[in-house]
Amino acid sequence: MTGLLCTEPRAVLILGTGYLGKALAESLRKAGHTALTADIDAQKAIYEADVTEGASMHxxxxxxxxxxxxxMCxxxxxxxxxxxxxxxxxxxQNTLEAFPGTPVIFCSSTSVYGITDGRWITEEHNVYPASGKSGLLIQAEQAVLAAGxxxxxxxxxxxxxxxxxVSQYCKKGAALPGNMDRWINYIHRDDAVAALHLLCTLREPPTGIYNLTDRTPMQLGEIYSYLSG
Structure with missing residues (x-):
């Protein structure tokens, strides 16, 4: 694996310094890389920028x-x-236009698959967006993939x-609507950071689609039972 990693420090631009982006920046800096952070909130990042505004990104x-x-997280x-x-x-669109030719990692969601019947899903599966939001995520994905x-x-x-x-269960006794047999995919933030860190520091920029979730999926009823205990 070490032969696949870049040997020189990388400069990584992180758009969005929320729960995931902030932790990724810290991870990269600890490894000797340069994490350039940008956020609409100037106090959360090195640079103030609004990805929704083309002029701001340029x-x-x-x-x-x-x-x-x-x-992009x-x-x-x-x-x-x-x-x-x-x-x-x-x-x-604004990011791709402002930084033409720069490899982009776009953080999307497993919700785009629209499959909730317990089947195992891989990156090769078709997507069946169950909402307009998922459809918009897929459109953004396609733009990133088309740009390599x-x-x-x-x-x-x-x-x-x-x-x-946990927080919604403690407040309401319920966290998500739907059947207790519903399968749920989660991932620990630190595992997500480790995976993104790896993708950022590969010698050759990665391309394609990668699913990032915990190895063991859970059913909603199983989680509630654990919390109740």
């Missing part, structure tokens, strides 16, 4: 040296369909100070 490109790779935090369109469709980039489909994140299932 301004960002003018302020920094060309990064080796870009990671900004989130709408459960926003509306229009928020998805703005962040993922326009944001992806990488799509990372993540399960729901949990980890230090964050687990939606």
């Amino acid at each position: 301004s960002l490109a003018a302020r920094i040296r060309s990064p080796h790779i870009i990671v 900004a989130s709408t935090r459960g926003g509306s369909e229009e928020a998805y369109r703005s962040l993922y469709i326009r944001g992806t 980039g990488t799509v990372v489909r993540l399960g729901a994140l949990y980890g230090p100070d964050r687990c939606v299932l």
Whole structure:
């Protein structure tokens, strides 16, 4: 594996410094790489930038040296369909136009598969978007793939100070709608960071689609039973 990794420090531009992006930046810096962070909130990152605004992204490109790779991990935090369109469709287009030729890793979601009957899913499976939001994610994915980039489909994140299932269960006694037999894909934030760190530091920029989830899926009823205990 070490022969597949770059031997020189990398400059990685991370767009979005939320729960995932902040931890990825810390991981890269600890390994001696340069993590250039950009966020709409100037206090959360080195650079202030709004991926939904083309002028803002071109301004960002003018302020920094060309990064080796870009990671798009900004989130709408459960926003509306229009928020998805703005962040993922326009944001992806603006990023690709502002940084032409720079490899892009786009953080997407396993929800795009739209398959909830317990079947094992691989990257080769077709997608069946169950909502307009999933459809918009797929459009953004296609733009990144057409540009020779990488799509990372993540399960729901949990980890230090964050687990939606636990917090909502404690508040309401229920966390997600649906059948207790429903299968759920999750991934620990630190595992997601480790995978993204690896993709960022490969000698050859990665391409294609990668699924990132915990190895053992769980059913909703199983999780509730554990929490109740």
